[in-house]
Amino acid sequence: MYFTSSIFIAFLAVMFALYYIIPRKAQWVLLLIGSYVFYAWAGLHFLVYVLITTVTTWYSAVRISDRQSQHKRWMKVNKDELTREEKKAAKAVMKKITRRWFLFALLLNLGILAVIKYTNFMIGNINSIFGTGLNFWSIALPMGISFYTFQSMGYLIDVYHGKAEAQRNLGKFALFVSFFPQMVQGPISRYNDLAPSLFGEHKFDSKGIRYGMERVLWGFFKKLVVADRLVVGVKALISTPEQYTGAWVALAMFLYAIQLYADFTGGIDITIGVAQMFGVKLVENFDRPFFSKDTAEYWRRWHISMGSWFRDYIFYPISVCGWMLKLTTWSRKHLGNVIGKRVPVYLAMAVTWFATGIWHGAAWNFIVWGMLNCLVLIISQELTPFYDWFHSKVHVQDKWGWKLFQILRTFILMSSIRILDCYRNVPLTFHQVGTIFTTANLGEVFPGLTGLGMSWADWVIVVIGTLLMLAVSLVQRRGSVREQLDAKPVAVQAALFAVLLYVVLIFGAYGIGFDANQFIYNQF
Amino acid sequence: MDELLEILEELHPEVDFNTCTRLVDDKIIDSFDIVTIITEVNNTFDVAIPAEEIIPENFNSAQALYALIERLEEEG
Numbered sequence: 001m002y003f004t005s006s007i008f009i010a011f012l013a014v015m016f017a018l019y020y021i022i023p024r025k026a027q028w029v030l031l032l033i034g035s036y037v038f039y040a041w042a043g044l045h046f047l048v049y050v051l052i053t054t055v056t057t058w059y060s061a062v063r064i065s066d067r068q069s070q071h072k073r074w075m076k077v078n079k080d081e082l083t084r085e086e087k088k089a090a091k092a093v094m095k096k097i098t099r100r101w102f103l104f105a106l107l108l109n110l111g112i113l114a115v116i117k118y119t120n121f122m123i124g125n126i127n128s129i130f131g132t133g134l135n136f137w138s139i140a141l142p143m144g145i146s147f148y149t150f151q152s153m154g155y156l157i158d159v160y161h162g163k164a165e166a167q168r169n170l171g172k173f174a175l176f177v178s179f180f181p182q183m184v185q186g187p188i189s190r191y192n193d194l195a196p197s198l199f200g201e202h203k204f205d206s207k208g209i210r211y212g213m214e215r216v217l218w219g220f221f222k223k224l225v226v227a228d229r230l231v232v233g234v235k236a237l238i239s240t241p242e243q244y245t246g247a248w249v250a251l252a253m254f255l256y257a258i259q260l261y262a263d264f265t266g267g268i269d270i271t272i273g274v275a276q277m278f279g280v281k282l283v284e285n286f287d288r289p290f291f292s293k294d295t296a297e298y299w300r301r302w303h304i305s306m307g308s309w310f311r312d313y314i315f316y317p318i319s320v321c322g323w324m325l326k327l328t329t330w331s332r333k334h335l336g337n338v339i340g341k342r343v344p345v346y347l348a349m350a351v352t353w354f355a356t357g358i359w360h361g362a363a364w365n366f367i368v369w370g371m372l373n374c375l376v377l378i379i380s381q382e383l384t385p386f387y388d389w390f391h392s393k394v395h396v397q398d399k400w401g402w403k404l405f406q407i408l409r410t411f412i413l414m415s416s417i418r419i420l421d422c423y424r425n426v427p428l429t430f431h432q433v434g435t436i437f438t439t440a441n442l443g444e445v446f447p448g449l450t451g452l453g454m455s456w457a458d459w460v461i462v463v464i465g466t467l468l469m470l471a472v473s474l475v476q477r478r479g480s481v482r483e484q485l486d487a488k489p490v491a492v493q494a495a496l497f498a499v500l501l502y503v504v505l506i507f508g509a510y511g512i513g514f515d516a517n518q519f520i521y522n523q524f
Numbered sequence: 525m526d527e528l529l530e531i532l533e534e535l536h537p538e539v540d541f542n543t544c545t546r547l548v549d550d551k552i553i554d555s556f557d558i559v560t561i562i563t564e565v566n567n568t569f570d571v572a573i574p575a576e577e578i579i580p581e582n583f584n585s586a587q588a589l590y591a592l593i594e595r596l597e598e599e600g
Contacts, residue, residue, distance in 0.1 A: 161574075162576075163576060296554065315555065316555070319559040319575075320562045320563075320573060320574065320575055320578075321575075322572065325563060325566050328563050328566075328567075329567065341563060345556055345560065
């Protein structure tokens with residue numbers, strides 16, 4: 001049941017109507033039933049995976065929480081009579097027990113993800129290294145497994161560290177894991193952020209619902225009018241790499257950047273908008289990322305929920321764990337202060353970006369993509385003193401031309417790394433990017449555009465659609481677009497809504513050749 | 525407190541850590557800085573700040589960070 005399918009619209013209409021008719025106490029139950037129907041639609045057997053993650057995480061978290069509460073109560077009663085050593089010993093016993101439950105659920109669920117997602121990758125590598133002929137495993141990846149596993153594990157870690165209360169109601173926890181709008185491509189929510197509105201009672205809030213519907217429609221525009229129309233052109237450029245070299249590769253980078261932006265942010269707009277129609281507040285996943293002036297900023301503004309998950313649950317724990325601190329002390333002693341203090345940060349960054357890469361897909365192109373991002377971040381970190389020196393000599397920091405240069409530089413850099421997604425072959429990608437500097441064929445591009453399977457009308461629609469997305473991003477600098485629209489007369493708002501709906505229906509890319517169903521991030 | 529201020533000032537000499545209370549919220553310090561601070565704190569105070577304590581409230585000001593160090597010292 002893809003977001004862009006008519007069955008999803010019908011499903012949404014039924015859910016929406018029921019949601020505001022039934023007693024408010026039962027609203028979360030309806031969301032749970034709807035979420036399981038939505039998930040079962042993708043394949044009934046996939047529900048088994050969701051259920052295993054739900055039950056094991058829920059039970060372990062409750063056991064951890066029970067043991068922590070017991071420890072707290074005991075400490076409260078006995079704290080005055082205990083020595084510091086006795087307190088530490090009691091805490092250590094509690095930690096030992098809770099750690100067992102924590103590791104059980106963590107390893108089981110990450111193990112399931114690893115086995116399902118990475119077995120064939122490992123078989124492929126073994127075959128190519130040892131020349132063996134091991135058969136690949138025929139197993140379909142359950143929809144959204146990377147997203148719901150990470151969301152559940154984030155909750156488990158938070159409960160283990162006492163940052164979140166364990167949810168004792170299995171049904172409510174099942175809803176947290178499976179809430180249907182975010183099952184396809186996130187965002188990866190934190191329990192404390194999502195729980196209040198997910199389990200809360202919601203009256204019919206016409207403004208919130210209208211805002212949600214507007215956002216859904218804007219998401220459909222991005223997805224159907226821009227992203228899906230570009231699928232054909234990008235596919236043509238990528239599938240015949242020997243034909244499309246040089247300037248065509250640069251065009252592929254540019255078009256794929258727009259396609260992915262429209263696809264992913266459009267999907268998230270639909271997700272957040274649908275949730276808002278049910279009164280549920282999801283975290284924002286993007287903050288106009290293509291306006292970033294450096295790579296670090298870009299990664300704070302693109303796929304924010306994933307980035308913050310990796311930062312909080314992988315980067316920080318690795319950076320500050322005992323052996324890393326020991327390694328720092330050692331490296332400072334042996335390598336000097338300057339290099340020594342960089343060791344923990346860069347090592348943790350490398351592990352984090354390796355994990356980020358492989359999270360996106362079991363393939364070398366994703367791993368190289370992750371490591372290249374890491375390399376760029378390290379280089380820009382190391383260049384900071386140079387930039388500071390440059391800015392002390394040349395005062396261009398506040399000039400719009402310099403800011404535009406920084407934005408374009410970041411966009412080009414990220415686009416050139418992102419193209420690894422497209423070719424899905426590391427040597428080929430490097431070769432193709434290399435041809436940009438060795439092939440002078442810029443003059444071929446404009447006359448050859450219609451040879452990519454897109455008519456002139458398609459190109460015009462893509463250009464206008466992209467300019468519209470750019471304009472909306474520029475307006476967002478002054479705050480929420482919907483708030484600004486809300487200040488306009490009702491007739492203007494209704495007319496804009498009608499025009500956008502008309503545009504989506506008329507100019508959406510449907511039919512043969514257009515992949516109007518699949519979201520790019522769905523495959524992760 | 526003076527030792528902590530020394531650590532912070534070495535990292536960002538341009539910031540007045542005596543008055544600034546929005547170090548994380550205003551993106552004055554980033555994750556790189558936070559890890560460096562934790563490493564320095566471990567070396568100077570012999571206190572290990574665990575990952576779960578890396579929240580804006582603990583790193584938004586020198587005072588908050590010092591309070592965290594004292595609390596962790598107390599807890600052993």
